[in-house]
Amino acid sequence: MNQSINVRLFGAFRQGNPESSLTVEIPEGGRVTDLRQAMESALPDDNARSLLKASAFATDSAVLDDHDIVPDREISILPPVCGG
């Protein structure tokens, strides 16, 4: 059985994605690695897929490890950061 995850997009992931999120399917109880795999198919081009490799996933309160179970139906994808 699958669950739908709404993935919020930030930074360069917004390029070419007028919507600020993507919805993907992962197995119920799936892990961040499953989400990463689902995003690979959902992203529109090679640039975005390349950026995915360097990106982390997070809830509103913490950055997730690839082995973590996806804890929410809404997750954010975080490309490399550069504040300041």
Next chain:
Amino acid sequence: MILVDITESVLDPLAALEHCSSDAHGAADLFIGRVRNLNDGRSVTAVSYDLHPQLCRNIFNEICTEALAQWGESINVYLVHRQGRLDVGEASVITAVSSGHRDDSFKACRYLIEQMKVRAPIWKQEHYTDGDSEWIKGHALRTGD
């Protein structure tokens, strides 16, 4: 005492110094990050800052709490970042610290800005004089494969 925030308003250095003020503090240190007009040889007109507000506030609080743990619970710390499109010369971030003596203020203030740059979920898109725009490459938050 910790103050963190994300704002679309113009940043106010005096507000930072007001927060970082105490009769017991003989030192206050202030850092202002501003939009520069040149990056990697390209002429910049503005920078757009995108960020994850809730997570950003959490990370800012984590960083500030670490500063208090390292330089003393009595220091005051301030970390505020701007979001939206900023023109050249505008302040994008302010960090400030006050403490009993200057060494702690200098070190803690630098800690805030250096940690913010590599941990906070903030992204910048530079806009150039030729009309082009580009998202700047940054520091990966991914921790495991």
